[in-house]
Amino acid sequence: MILAVVLIVVAALSLALILRIAIVGSLQVRKGESVAKNIQPIDVEAFRNLVSPSEREYLRRHLTPAQFRVVQRLRLRATAAYVQEVARNAAVLIHIGQAALATTDPLTQQAARELVSQALLVRRNAALALIRIYVTLALPTATLEAAGILANYERLSGSAMLLGRLQNPSTPVRLSAQ
Amino acid sequence: MLQAHSILWHYLWLAPNLLQLVLAAFLARRGFHREFPIFTLYLAAGGIEDLVLYAMDILPAVTWQAYWTASCVGLVIFALFKILVFGELFSHLVRSWPSIAKLGNRLISAVGALLLLLATVAAAYAPIENPQHAIISREHILEQSVYIIQSGIILFLFLFAAYFRLRLGQRIFGTLLGFGVLSCQHLAAWAITANGLMFNHRYLLDFFDMASYHICILIWFYYLLVPEKAAISSQVRLPGHNLEIWNQELERLLHP
Numbered sequence: 001m002i003l004a005v006v007l008i009v010v011a012a013l014s015l016a017l018i019l020r021i022a023i024v025g026s027l028q029v030r031k032g033e034s035v036a037k038n039i040q041p042i043d044v045e046a047f048r049n050l051v052s053p054s055e056r057e058y059l060r061r062h063l064t065p066a067q068f069r070v071v072q073r074l075r076l077r078a079t080a081a082y083v084q085e086v087a088r089n090a091a092v093l094i095h096i097g098q099a100a101l102a103t104t105d106p107l108t109q110q111a112a113r114e115l116v117s118q119a120l121l122v123r124r125n126a127a128l129a130l131i132r133i134y135v136t137l138a139l140p141t142a143t144l145e146a147a148g149i150l151a152n153y154e155r156l157s158g159s160a161m162l163l164g165r166l167q168n169p170s171t172p173v174r175l176s177a178q
Numbered sequence: 179m180l181q182a183h184s185i186l187w188h189y190l191w192l193a194p195n196l197l198q199l200v201l202a203a204f205l206a207r208r209g210f211h212r213e214f215p216i217f218t219l220y221l222a223a224g225g226i227e228d229l230v231l232y233a234m235d236i237l238p239a240v241t242w243q244a245y246w247t248a249s250c251v252g253l254v255i256f257a258l259f260k261i262l263v264f265g266e267l268f269s270h271l272v273r274s275w276p277s278i279a280k281l282g283n284r285l286i287s288a289v290g291a292l293l294l295l296l297a298t299v300a301a302a303y304a305p306i307e308n309p310q311h312a313i314i315s316r317e318h319i320l321e322q323s324v325y326i327i328q329s330g331i332i333l334f335l336f337l338f339a340a341y342f343r344l345r346l347g348q349r350i351f352g353t354l355l356g357f358g359v360l361s362c363q364h365l366a367a368w369a370i371t372a373n374g375l376m377f378n379h380r381y382l383l384d385f386f387d388m389a390s391y392h393i394c395i396l397i398w399f400y401y402l403l404v405p406e407k408a409a410i411s412s413q414v415r416l417p418g419h420n421l422e423i424w425n426q427e428l429e430r431l432l433h434p
Contacts, residue, residue: 003303007326007369014333015362021340022355094343113274120342121277127341 038092047082080133087126093119190388191232194395198225216266227252246313257324293330297323304372322372329361352401360394
């Protein structure tokens with residue numbers, strides 16, 4: 001009886017989730033250009049400081065263990081916020097890149113393909129980085145390696161810039177706030 | 179009306195399967211089978227299998243043991259067939275994007291293994307109602323197991339595409355949506371049946387199952403046969419940065 005009820009609830013929730021994804025997905029395709037407004041610039045330097053092992057070592061040496069844990073938790077939360085923003089930007093760029101794939105211009109199409117491919121990589125790495133950050137939040141003295149996502153994000157900015165220039169030569173494109 | 183062997187019952191068993199065969203023929207004529215060979219074959223074979231079961235159900239010469247044995251064998255074969263169909267849809271989804279294909283393959287394998295484990299645990303707890311007709315209970319439990327795995331994989335495919343913002347395309351979207359609606363409804367219905375609930379009103383669940391299958395076929399008809407709208411190439415302007423707002427947000431995060 002309990003098993004049946006659990007399975008019925010799971011089935012109902014799964015159906016609701018599938019329908020929600022289907023409806024939201026259809027609406028996003030219709031939104032078109034407006035999604036580009038959702039891009040938030042990322043302060044790459046600040047992000048780099050947050051994930052820098054030397055900064056971390058400096059703090060470890062100059063703070064008491066209790067203070068270090070508190071500071072490290074704050075830094076990790078900030079890092080998580082950055083990573084989430086990077087993931088959101090990547091999602092917008094995937095949307096834009098997939099829309100640009102329909103173009104007849106081979107150069108733009110190639111740039112769009114490159115952009116989507118790199119944005120997917122960034123989104124994948126962002127998910128993995130977030131998992132790692134939340135694990136490290138539980139153990140703040142453990143090391144965090146988020147440098148890979150930063151490198152990917154910088155490459156992604158370059159691809160977005162290329163696609164933006166090919167589509168709108170007069171419009172400056174910038175994802176990173178230096 | 180809502181009884182076995184009523185006109186509605188015959189319609190709901192026959193019509194979706196005949197429509198499925200018609201759909202398979204239409205798709206083969208349009209060359210769909212070159213892109214999705216496993217799914218096209220599944221449509222044709224699935225329609226024939228259900229019509230064979232229908233004939234076995236109404237023919238007096240066929241014993242109930244023979245019917246339920248055939249049903250169990252068909253269920254196992256088509257469960258494996260559907261796994262291949264989902265694999266085909268998934269490979270179409272990620273084939274253009276190698277950066278996530280490897281992760282996707284690993285994830286879908288892990289999700290499949292986890293679902294198989296859950297289905298086995300759920301099957302272990304399901305009762306055998308009448309030992310003299312154990313094969314019927316076993317068939318119900320098998321149905322429950324198949325739909326636990328099937329609905330889980332469909333949900334994973336939707337979540338994977340949604341997380342990576344992948345455009346499914348009309349055909350893959352329609353195929354997955356049809357399977358999704360069917361699998362979730364069937365999971366709920368077979369969970370009730372396999373766990374011995376609504377014993378005297380199971381015919382209602384049969385009607386519910388057949389009706390949802392009909393809806394699934396109609397969804398496939400719409401998404402697979404209606405021409406896909408041409409994608410509009412939009413001149414998207416990427417915005418410039420807004421450092422001030424971003425820094426305010428960071429300040430808020432760093433010094434709450």
